Amino acid sequence: MDEKMLTHIGPKARRIIARDQAVMSPSYTRTHPLVIARGQGAEVWDADGRRYLDFTTGIAVTATGHAHPDVVQAIKDQADKFLHMSGTDFFYEVQVELAEKLVSIAPFSEPARVFFGNSGTEAIEAALKLARYHTGRPRMIGFLSSFHGRTMGSLGMTSSKHIQRKGFFAGGDGVVHVPFADDFRPALAAQGFSDYGERVVDYLEHTIFRTIAPPDEVAGILVEPIQGEGGYVVPTPGFFPALRDLCDRYGILLIIDEVQTGVGRTGKWWGIQHFGVEPDIIAVAKGIASGMPLGAMMAKAHLMTWEPGAHASTFGGNPVCCAAALATLRLLEDGMIDNAAKMGEYLMTRLKAIQTRHPIIGDVRGRGLMIGVDLVTDTQSRKPNRAAREAVVDECWERDLLLLGAGQSAIRVIPPLNITPALCDEMLEKFEQAITAVEPIHFAHAELNSAR
Ligand SMILES: Cc1ncc(COP(=O)(O)O)c(C=O)c1O
Numbered sequence: 001m002d003e004k005m006l007t008h009i010g011p012k013a014r015r016i017i018a019r020d021q022a023v024m025s026p027s028y029t030r031t032h033p034l035v036i037a038r039g040q041g042a043e044v045w046d047a048d049g050r051r052y053l054d055f056t057t058g059i060a061v062t063a064t065g066h067a068h069p070d071v072v073q074a075i076k077d078q079a080d081k082f083l084h085m086s087g088t089d090f091f092y093e094v095q096v097e098l099a100e101k102l103v104s105i106a107p108f109s110e111p112a113r114v115f116f117g118n119s120g121t122e123a124i125e126a127a128l129k130l131a132r133y134h135t136g137r138p139r140m141i142g143f144l145s146s147f148h149g150r151t152m153g154s155l156g157m158t159s160s161k162h163i164q165r166k167g168f169f170a171g172g173d174g175v176v177h178v179p180f181a182d183d184f185r186p187a188l189a190a191q192g193f194s195d196y197g198e199r200v201v202d203y204l205e206h207t208i209f210r211t212i213a214p215p216d217e218v219a220g221i222l223v224e225p226i227q228g229e230g231g232y233v234v235p236t237p238g239f240f241p242a243l244r245d246l247c248d249r250y251g252i253l254l255i256i257d258e259v260q261t262g263v264g265r266t267g268k269w270w271g272i273q274h275f276g277v278e279p280d281i282i283a284v285a286k287g288i289a290s291g292m293p294l295g296a297m298m299a300k301a302h303l304m305t306w307e308p309g310a311h312a313s314t315f316g317g318n319p320v321c322c323a324a325a326l327a328t329l330r331l332l333e334d335g336m337i338d339n340a341a342k343m344g345e346y347l348m349t350r351l352k353a354i355q356t357r358h359p360i361i362g363d364v365r366g367r368g369l370m371i372g373v374d375l376v377t378d379t380q381s382r383k384p385n386r387a388a389r390e391a392v393v394d395e396c397w398e399r400d401l402l403l404l405g406a407g408q409s410a411i412r413v414i415p416p417l418n419i420t421p422a423l424c425d426e427m428l429e430k431f432e433q434a435i436t437a438v439e440p441i442h443f444a445h446a447e448l449n450s451a452r
Pocket residue numbers: 059119120121122124147148149150224228229257258259260261285286
């Protein structure tokens with residue numbers, strides 16, 4: 001950890017970090033020394049009582065804000081009754097009630113079924129297993145810069161940073177990755193295509209299927225509606241309709257990873273609902289239980305052909321987590337999703353206004369409260385400005401504003417879904433101060449001068 005960072009925090013936090021560093025795995029990234037003691041809504045206080053504005057929500061997890069009283073009460077009430085009874089072997093109503101609720105909001109036009117795990121990666125593993133089991137086909141298609149988790153199956157699909165894969169030798173079993181429908185930094189030449197996403201699907205069909213992945217061996221295509229860890233990249237409008245059509249023509253399952261985009265984050269229940277297509281399977285986690293560990297894989301009911309014993313989890317669908325999820329979904333339904341759409345538009349408009357004053361901001365993109373601000377080295381090449389991104393996040397930290405990076409050069413803006421205009425204004429003010437401090441050092445000087 002950077003010594004300068006440590007000067008920002010008090011003695012209690014410093015002591016806890018020193019103890020941590022002696023016993024915890026060194027594989028965590030932890031670039032900023034926040035030691036949280038308490039949180040409420042979008043605010044957190046550290047071990048020495050310092051207040052921070054949290055626009056990270058524990059990586060898009062605390063959807064209803066820190067410690068929402070309804071969620072806390074639901075957890076306490078369930079904890080008073082029982083903590084665990086293994087949904088693999090027995091039944092409990094709170095789990096059934098949650099499954100019924102999820103099925104009622106699932107993005108399918110036909111009946112669905114739910115499998116519960118404890119995390120995003122487990123939801124993905126379940127989706128991959130079901131797709132193979134149901135189709136009897138071995139291969140999977142994924143997208144470059146995607147993130148789907150770190151257990152071996154999911155890791156084989158993850159491709160956002162090679163450090164996540166290096167040394168683990170994952171993905172040797174029939175996974176092919178193709179570029180994502182990112183028209184801000186397109187990887188493929190696209191002459192003759194009005195929509196870059198259609199070009200990507202064309203490449204999949206006419207290059208990948210023709211050369212290395214026979215389509216009748218492909219079980220599923222796994223894709224995020226908006227790439228999260230890859231840099232908050234929104235695909236072009238033609239991408240998902242073309243992908244759906246491809247899947248239909250070859251009997252391939254369309255598996256949508258809603259782990260980061262799901263449960264209201266984008267201003268709709270599901271990120272895929274912005275793109276007008278219906279998936280076959282979805283994976284959900286993160287925001288679903290406001291911070292309690294829960295993941296769910298949902299599929300059209302006719303696809304859940306696996307037999308008893310084929311897949312299960314000791315802790316998956318834990319009753320306390322299910323109770324927290326039910327309280328979360330009620331809050332989302334009762335106004336927080338609408339607030340996410342409204343405050344998302346507000347933040348997007350204000351961030352785009354900041355972009356007009358600061359050419360280092362190459363792109364502001366997203367849906368609802370999943371917004372990415374991408375920094376470039378210069379406006380012509382749009383090369384990712386990683387150094388500037390790190391510097392902006394550090395400057396925000398100095399101003400007690402918590403933000404996280406995504407991809408090579410984006411900063412993600414992911415407050416809780418009940419964020420207020422006043423806290424958005426506080427964030428915007430600090431964020432522009434940070435950009436103003438960093439831009440003269442990290443942006444092509446000639447361009448900056450001519451923009452002034
Ligand atoms: C889109 C997506 N899928 C899957 C995962 C993995 O979730 P978890 O860390 O809960 O295993 C993540 C985590 O960041 C994610 O963003």
